[in-house]
Amino acid sequence: MTDQTITSVSRESRIFKPSAEFKSQANLGSYEAYRRLYTESVNAPDKFWSKQAKEHLVWRKPFKKTLQWKAPHAKWFTGGKLNVSENCLDKHLGTARENKAAIIFEGEPGDVRTITYRQLHFHVCRLAHILENSGIKAGDRIAIYMPMIPEAMIAMLACARIGAVHTVIFGGFSAEAIKDRLNDCQAKLVITADGGWRRGKIVELKANVDKALYGAPSVQSVLVVKRTGNEVNMVEGRDTWWKEAWEGAPNKHTAKAFDSEHPLFILYTSGSTGKPKGVLHTSAGYLLGAKLSSHYIFDLKENDRYFCSADIGWITGHSYVVYGLLSNGSTVFLYEGAPNQPEPDRFWQMIDRHGITILYTAPTAIRAFMRWGDNYVTRHKLDSLRLLGSVGEPISPEAWRWYHKMIGKGRCPIVDTWWQTETGSIMIAPIPGAIPAKPGSATLPFFGIVPKIVDEKGKEVPRGTDGKMIITKPWPSMLRTLWGDDERFKKAYFGDYPGVYFTGDGAKQDKDGYFWISGRVDDVLNISGHRIGTAEVEAALATHPSVAEAAAVGRPDDLKGSALVVFVSLKTGIAADDALKEALRAHIGREIGSFAKPDAVRFAAGLPKTRSGKIMRRILKEIAAGREVKGDTSTLEDFSVITALQQED
Ligand code: WT7
Numbered sequence: 215m216t217d218q219t220i221t222s223v224s225r226e227s228r229i230f231k232p233s234a235e236f237k238s239q240a241n242l243g244s245y246e247a248y249r250r251l252y253t254e255s256v257n258a259p260d261k262f263w264s265k266q267a268k269e270h271l272v273w274r275k276p277f278k279k280t281l282q283w284k285a286p287h288a289k290w291f292t293g294g295k296l297n298v299s300e301n302c303l304d305k306h307l308g309t310a311r312e313n314k315a316a317i318i319f320e321g322e323p324g325d326v327r328t329i330t331y332r333q334l335h336f337h338v339c340r341l342a343h344i345l346e347n348s349g350i351k352a353g354d355r356i357a358i359y360m361p362m363i364p365e366a367m368i369a370m371l372a373c374a375r376i377g378a379v380h381t382v383i384f385g386g387f388s389a390e391a392i393k394d395r396l397n398d399c400q401a402k403l404v405i406t407a408d409g410g411w412r413r414g415k416i417v418e419l420k421a422n423v424d425k426a427l428y429g430a431p432s433v434q435s436v437l438v439v440k441r442t443g444n445e446v447n448m449v450e451g452r453d454t455w456w457k458e459a460w461e462g463a464p465n466k467h468t469a470k471a472f473d474s475e476h477p478l479f480i481l482y483t484s485g486s487t488g489k490p491k492g493v494l495h496t497s498a499g500y501l502l503g504a505k506l507s508s509h510y511i512f513d514l515k516e517n518d519r520y521f522c523s524a525d526i527g528w529i530t531g532h533s534y535v536v537y538g539l540l541s542n543g544s545t546v547f548l549y550e551g552a553p554n555q556p557e558p559d560r561f562w563q564m565i566d567r568h569g570i571t572i573l574y575t576a577p578t579a580i581r582a583f584m585r586w587g588d589n590y591v592t593r594h595k596l597d598s599l600r601l602l603g604s605v606g607e608p609i610s611p612e613a614w615r616w617y618h619k620m621i622g623k624g625r626c627p628i629v630d631t632w633w634q635t636e637t638g639s640i641m642i643a644p645i646p647g648a649i650p651a652k653p654g655s656a657t658l659p660f661f662g663i664v665p666k667i668v669d670e671k672g673k674e675v676p677r678g679t680d681g682k683m684i685i686t687k688p689w690p691s692m693l694r695t696l697w698g699d700d701e702r703f704k705k706a707y708f709g710d711y712p713g714v715y716f717t718g719d720g721a722k723q724d725k726d727g728y729f730w731i732s733g734r735v736d737d738v739l740n741i742s743g744h745r746i747g748t749a750e751v752e753a754a755l756a757t758h759p760s761v762a763e764a765a766a767v768g769r770p771d772d773l774k775g776s777a778l779v780v781f782v783s784l785k786t787g788i789a790a791d792d793a794l795k796e797a798l799r800a801h802i803g804r805e806i807g808s809f810a811k812p813d814a815v816r817f818a819a820g821l822p823k824t825r826s827g828k829i830m831r832r833i834l835k836e837i838a839a840g841r842e843v844k845g846d847t848s849t850l851e852d853f854s855v856i857t858a859l860q861q862e863d
């Protein structure tokens with residue numbers, strides 16, 4: 215834990231109650247009903263979760279025990295067996311949902327495809343055969359590096375069907391980052407595409423995979439979807455076109471049942487060291503968390519058309535594009551490209567064109583829409599929308615009000631959902647027909663979730679006081695460990711407050727018990743809703759031949775939430791010029807991905823350090839933000855570096 219001070223987001227004092235109209239149709243329509251269920255869920259969690267698991271999941275073999283908890287290790291629904299893909303697909307067949315659209319896809323160039331539940335099932339069965347025929351067994355790891363196209367969802371579900379563990383790598387990651395992930399989980403197969411469309415250009419995904427594979431010997435084969443038609447290099451004996459593999463593969467596949475705790479996926483996320491963490495989620499508990507939260511928080515109805523703008527390379531895409539929605543039999547709208555292609559009104563156009571009813575997006579996108587101007591919005595009707603969601607970072611009251619008025623026309627409740635890659639599903643959010651919203655607050659905990667705000671010692675702080683947020687009870691969709699590094703898992707999440715989960719976020723609770731989350735209190739930055747560890751950026755810089763030492767910090771930014779600023783001291787004799795700044799930015803782009811390129815590179819003769827040699831990031835943050843350096847500097851080894859740093863730039 216670090217010594218950073220926590221400042222809460224600004225507030226708007228109005229309370230937005232759900233309308234009578236919304237309440238009357240809601241899956242949960244009153245505050246009292248929420249309180250009752252919540253109280254039950256935390257007073258008798260075993261009973262509550264056991265009931266939900268029986269009701270919401272299709273079991274091949276009933277579970278014996280609801281929870282085995284030996285902190286920090288949880289096992290949920292042990293003795294039970296199920297198949298996750300069967301819970302997302304097969305269960306809808308033979309019902310009214312069979313011919314309902316599971317996916318409505320729109321590519322960036324404007325191509326549209328609709329895939330029904332029946333068709334999606336065919337596709338997934340086929341791919342399941344193809345994977346099995348290439349020697350994939352339950353438990354093997356498969357990496358998915360794809361654009362936002364239906365095949366990405368098919369790939370995830372096919373892995374789930376045969377018990378293979380998928381790791382989806384966001385399409386913005388570089389070859390180097392792919393390589394690290396493939397090696398960490400020893401992936402056997404990669405599913406990718408020739409390319410994807412982004413702002414009218416082709417992102418060459420297969421070429422990145424090719425580069426990564428020079429250093430990833432565990433990968434035996436690569437399956438390639440043709441999306442953009444750019445030229446790719448197919449390696450004989452290793453690479454196969456998806457379409458060719460498709461020919462002759464049967465479209466029926468008998469799914470095996472797997473244990474509740476069978477690993478479902480690994481998702482890499484940033485932490486406070488240079489090495490990304492492979493967050494492991496397992497089957498039954500994860501699926502239950504994703505399904506139940508989607509049902510209540512998105513208030514899903516049979517006729518909804520739901521659009522989540524997150525990439526499937528992030529947890530939001532896993533839980534709230536794929537698993538939570540399909541297990542509820544919903545229609546998911548999937549969009550491949552950028553929100554401003556060809557014009558900044560692409561989302562609003564698509565919402566009208568496809569009759570989208572629920573939109574789930576991020577504050578960083580909302581801020582971009584605000585900046586692009588209201589006239590891109592007002593030329594569209596948006597009258598199909600009935601519910602809006604926000605995720606990824608605190609939403610400022612200004613952005614909340616704009617979203618509510620301009621997009622929701624004052625009619626749609628907003629669900630501000632707080633959660634993390636590690637939590638698997640939404641932990642804190644207003645159930646829209648039941649919990650009045652306060653702009654800027656994620657409001658109250660979901661069923662079974664017990665967050666608390668504590669001080670450094672783990673003692674609960676009084677209401678209205680800033681502190682650190684922990685979650686005191688285990689929940690079904692919690693991460694089980696970090697892939698291959700249980701020690702790090704214990705230390706990172708259960709080390710600060712023994713036996714309880716530490717979120718890494720600062721927050722406070724108001725007099726009504728509402729949670730106001732201010733953001734990370736560790737060395738993790740949230741840049742445009744992407745999580746980036748400062749240590750990862752520093753490790754990337756350290757591999758550049760001109761760099762002696764580097765430190766990365768965040769600086770408040772109107773558009774991105776935080777902007778990334780790196781302070782670099784160079785090796786003797788290296789000239790500090792603009793060309794080198796650009797070269798260092800490009801270097802980070804190659805080591806991590808373009809989205810991690812710093813907004814500013816500042817050269818420094820020396821970095822501020824304590825006498826024991828620890829970089830004092832707090833000081834660098836103040837300098838990066840252009841603030842006066844305040845607070846205790848008595849442990850600083852050499853004060854003159856501060857004056858020098860302030861004069862730089
Ligand atoms: C971190 C988790 C969970 C999906 C997207 C990000 C921040 C997330 C909110 C919110 C305030 C939020 C937290 C959290 N965060 N949602 N509604 N209000 N902060 O997943 O990359 O695992 O990042 O995002 O700081 O710890 P992630």
